[in-house]
Amino acid sequence: MYTLYYGTIVHTPTISSIEININTLVGVNSNGTIxxxxxxxxxxxxxxxxxxxxxxxxDPIKEFKFNDNSQNPLQFFCPGFIDTHIHASQYPNLGIGIGVPLLDWLKQYTFPMEESFKKENLLMAEDVYNKVISRTLSCGTTCASYFTTIDYDTTTLFTDLLLKHGQRGFVGKVCMDHNEPYPQYSESFEQSIESQQKILNYIESKNSKINARYSEKKGTLSTCNHDHSRLVTPIITPRFAPVCSDPLLQTLGAISLANSLPIQTHIAENLKEVALMKELFPQFENYASVYDHYQLLTNRTILAHAVHLDDDECKIISERGCTISHCPTSNSFLSSGEAPIKKYLKHNINIALGTDLSGGFDSSILGIMKHSILVSHHLAMPEEIDDSNKLSIKEVMYMATQGGAKAVGLGDTIGTFHVGKQWDAQLIDLASSNSYLDVFEWQVPDTKGDPTKAVEKINELLGRWIFNGDDRNCMKVWVNGNLVVDKEDTSDGWVIV
Amino acid sequence: MYTLYYGTIVHTPTISSIEININTLVGVNSNGTIxxxxxxxxxxxxxxxxxxxxxxxxDPIKEFKFNDNSQNPLQFFCPGFIDTHIHASQYPNLGIGIGVPLLDWLKQYTFPMEESFKKENLLMAEDVYNKVISRTLSCGTTCASYFTTIDYDTTTLFTDLLLKHGQRGFVGKVCMDHNEPYPQYSESFEQSIESQQKILNYIESKNSKINARYSEKKGTLSTCNHDHSRLVTPIITPRFAPVCSDPLLQTLGAISLANSLPIQTHIAENLKEVALMKELFPQFENYASVYDHYQLLTNRTILAHAVHLDDDECKIISERGCTISHCPTSNSFLSSGEAPIKKYLKHNINIALGTDLSGGFDSSILGIMKHSILVSHHLAMPEEIDDSNKLSIKEVMYMATQGGAKAVGLGDTIGTFHVGKQWDAQLIDLASSNSYLDVFEWQVPDTKGDPTKAVEKINELLGRWIFNGDDRNCMKVWVNGNLVVDKEDTSDGWVIV
Structure with a gap:
């Protein structure tokens, strides 16, 4: 099946540019490639x-679908969102524990929740994991880098559910063998590595089977880049340095290197944690150097939060090509601090966005874009307003899409609309039947009239979408060219030849 | 018609207490009084x-309705929200103009929008006003204190629409005759007062007619307090001191005093405005003293924003019994600042909440509750975390309900569930069919089991509601006992005898 998409497309090729093209025709082949x-x-x-x-x-086009959205000037295609920091198992705790300080919050809510994910509770885990995947997909998240828990059985279950729902996902079994703040929830070094290795094998075997099935079904696919179409990838996940032993950090660095695997962890989320790191690793200059020492800073490393980094750390992170996953919603909820994103951008560090469920309470990256801008205003505001701290719409949209793609090593595969990339996309409708935002007649662009004026109006509507819209405006979601969410009642938009 | 409501009720009798009562029976008489x-x-x-x-x-009970919500443990009744600062005419601009500095923002978006509200554009005005009333009602806002524009015709139209939709509303014709930053949108002192007087007469005559109709229809109503059941009240609205002449401020103070009318205006929203005030009114000690001089600070005055007040101003405002309408969403969007609400509470000032559409982008007071907490965290965070700045769930819920009721002089009429108050209420369903928040089986309270445990669980769910819920969880809304919003498909919950 060859698919044509026709209408307005919006994407951010660079962090300082947004492209809006109306009456645009995109062809997507049977591999889901543009x-x-x-x-x-x-x-x-x-x-x-x-x-x-x-x-x-x-071209071997036997049949094609024509998806015409040019008739509704309030609809546009944009790249799927990429959530670069999300704890799948914590999903039931969204919004819980606002008055409780961080350490108590972890002990009271987070660790008991994570601990319950085990073989005996597969049904519960399935319920939670199904819901978090469905929810984020329905918010337009086509790709996410997940923390699960330390547990093998429910992590492999999670892998299966990603494949079932069709969301592109990075699966991070949490590794922690040291200083556990909640002793019931712990693993030894050996257990951690064994479990990690079994999960790598499990996902590898899943992917091999899928690839074999694909090759069998369609001859064409054997020539395509399987890395592009593969949905699930393991990601090495030391929870964060304070709860990992020396050997664990070392071994995880080595596993990542040997298998060319991405890495995710936390860094400098709050000041007490930074102080603790100084105490635990006195021989290192700073927090980032610890990870660097264990070869955990690569160009496929996601460092979540990064609220309190000094300039030396920024330099290391920039040199290694790591990404910072900005989680403003969580940082405000837990009073962790205000991450100086503009400073990091000046250091040429790639920035992506993370919901950080359930430190963050909002499952939608659209919501995180909004919070990113608002938090940047708080950084700008204390005394005189310092506009240089403020993030713009195009910057946060880039972070939500192409910044996220680079974070997970898929900068050439997803994140923007370019020939050769996969169709990981969403259809936004600002006038969806249950929309929370009301668009007035005079605000509707005339996409069949003067193109410059139409683009100006669409540009203005992006603000309305980010600040006043929500998941109700996300009507369809595609991953690898496959439609995985469709909230429209009718199939009027589709012509099948 | 006598109505019984049965289920869980949640309200905040004081700013430091939240009451959750399960299996509770509330009787509401035909006047809408509890x-x-x-x-x-x-x-x-x-x-x-x-x-x-x-x-x-x-009691003259001829027929009654029984509204049983005790069967769904994820539903509860809570008082309707009160939005104490909202510019109805700016509704189309939500989310627009994020990169634009305040003064340009006003000139580019706000004033041209307000200016378009005039006799020649009644249809446009009707469209906008219908939508803003419907939207806020569907978010559970049973009462709002609105700014319209300087225009007479569309302001009276707005009054009619409030009555049509059944929302309790305070109608503030904007008064501004001086230093207009956008000359096309202006009025003289005489025009302002004449137009204001005509609007007072219009609303008075509307209310008289309604009262006459009521008395005719139902004998009982003649004995009830009409002030309780009246829906629409004028509110004296000098836009803010910098755009009002001396005589205008003086006359508006006098009109309010003579007619016992509430007052609303802006104060100390941003630092440039505070500096401008010093320049314009050098003879006064501070911003608050200007309003005080013109008898504009009363116990029915709403001061919107109040981001930058000194201690002397807090003392005056506290002594006069005014309310501060906290608009955190707007203050962050426009980079106005972080209002130190805990400081104001220490001064014993009543605090209410405002959406400040369209400086704020969120029509829902539930959203403003969330932003209030988050902004208080930003105030707490810059260096070491100062917990004394943080607002709690009960505090923001009080501000959203009883704080708002006091703001508009209806502290004895609405805002909590007490005998003698009007049934201005909403039915929240955390498991509504299209809910954005997912509640898991083990989080559901057993309202037919141990009451203490059930209340504990509901208390925890309030965090989920405020941070993860939205207007989709607001299923029904009542004003004066009348059902004005009903999002349920079926009438299963209702038994009519």
Missing amino acids: DFIHKNLSKDVNPIKFFFNNHSPS | DFIHKNLSKDVNPIKFFFNNHSPS
Whole structure:
């Protein structure tokens, strides 16, 4: 099946540019790869005829779908969101424990919740994991880098559920063997490594089977880059340095290196944690150096939070090409601090966004974009307003998409609309039937009239979407070209030839 | 019609207390007044039998409705929200203009929008006003104190629409005759006062007609306090001191005094405005003293924003019994500052909440409760965490209900569930069919089991509601006992005898 998408597309090729193209025709082949993009077609052009006139006849197109969203000027396609920091097992705790200080909050809510994820509770785990995947997908999150728990059985179950729902996911079994603040929830070094290795094998075997099935079904796929279409990847996940022994940090660094695997962990989330690190690792100059020592800082490392980093740390992180996962909602909820993102950008560090469920309470990356801007205003405000601290709409949209793609090592695969990338996308409708935002007649762009004016209006509507919209405006979601969420009642938009 | 409500009720009688009562029976008479409240009935008691056994037979009950929500332990009744600062005419601009500095923002978006509200544009005004009233009602806002514009015709239209939708509302025609930053949108002193007087007459005449109709229809109503059941009240609204001439401020103070009318205005929203005030009113010690001089600080005055007040101002405001309408969402969006609400509470100032559409982007007071807590964390965070700045769930819930009721002079009429107050209420369902928040089986309170445990669980769920819930959890809304919003498909919950 070859699919044509026609309408407005919005994406951020760089952190300082947003591109809005109306009447744009995108072709996606049967591998889910973007085959061509024809921007800003004249209103007189029939897109289907245009396609057949311009598309190379050698392509093996047997049937195609035409998804025409150009008739609704309040709809646009944008890249799927990428959530680079989310604790799947903590999903039931969203919004709980606001008055409780961090350490008590962890002991009272987080660790008991994580501890309950085990073989004896598979049904409970399945319920939670199904719901968190469905919820984030329905918010437009096409890819997420998850922490599960220390447990093997429920982590493999989670892998299966990602595949079932069709969300692109990075599965991080939590590793922690030291200084456990909640003794009931712990593992030894040996247990941690054994369990990690079994999970790597499990996911590898799943992927091999899927690839074999694909190759069997469609000859064409054997020539495509399997890394592009693979949905689930393991990610090495030392919880954070204070709860990992020396050997564990060392071994995890080595496993990542040997298997070319991405890494995720926490860094400098709050001041007490930074002080604790100084106490636990007195021989190191700073927090980042600890991870660096154990080869845990790579160009596929996600460092979550990073609220309190000094300039030396920024330099190391920048040199190693790591990504900072900015989690403003969580940082405000838990009073962790205000991460100086503009400072990190000046250090040329890649920034992505994370919901950090359940330190954060909002499952939607659209919500995190909003919070990122608001928190940057708080950084700007204490005395005189310092505009240099403020994040813009295009910056947070980049972080939510291409910044996230780079974070997980898929910068060439997803995150923007470019030929050769996978169609991981969402269809936004600002006038969806149950929309929380009301758009007025005079605010509707005329996408069949003056293109400059139409683009200006769409640009203004992006503010309305980010600040006043929510998951109700996300109508369809595709991963690898497959439709995985469809909230529309009718199939009017679809013509199958 | 006499109505019985049965289920869980949640309210905040004081700023430091939250009351959760399960299996509670509330009787509301045909005036919409709460007649009795029987809390925590034993599960063996049949509430209807209990009602007939305990209710005085002399009451003229001919028919009654029984609204039983005790079967769904994730539903509860809570007082309707009160939005004490909202610009109705700015509704189309929500979320627009994030990168633009305040003064440009006003010139580019706010004033042109307000200016368009005039006789020639009645249809447009009707569309906007219908939508803002419907939207806030569907978020559980049973009462709001609105700014309209300087215009007479569309302000009276707005009054009619409040009555049509059944929302309790305070209608503030904007008064501004001086230093207009956008000359196309201005009025002279004489025009302002004439227009204000005509609006007072219009609303007075509307209310007289309604009261006459009521008295005609139902004999009982002639004995009830009409002030309780009246829906629409004018509120004197000098936009803010910098755009009002001396005579205008003086006359508005006098009109309020002569007619016992409430007052609303802005104060100390941002630092540039405070500096401007010093320049414009050099003879006064501070911003608050200006309003005080013109008799504009009363116990029915709402001062919106109040981000930058000194201690002297706090003392005056406290002594006069004014309310501060806290608008955290707007203050963050426009980088106005972080209002030190805990400091104001120490000064014994009443605090209420405002959406401040469209400086604020969120139409829901539930959202403003969430932002109030988050912004208080930002105040607490810069260096070491200062917990004394943090607002709690009960504090923001009080501000959203009883604090708002006191703000508009209806502290004895609405805001909590007490005998003699009006039934301005909402039914929250944390498991509504389209809820954004997922509640898990083990989080559901057993309201037919141990009451202490059930109340504990409900208390925890309030955090989930405020941080993870939204308008989709607000299922029904009543004003003066009348059902004005009903999102339930079926009428299963209702038994009509």
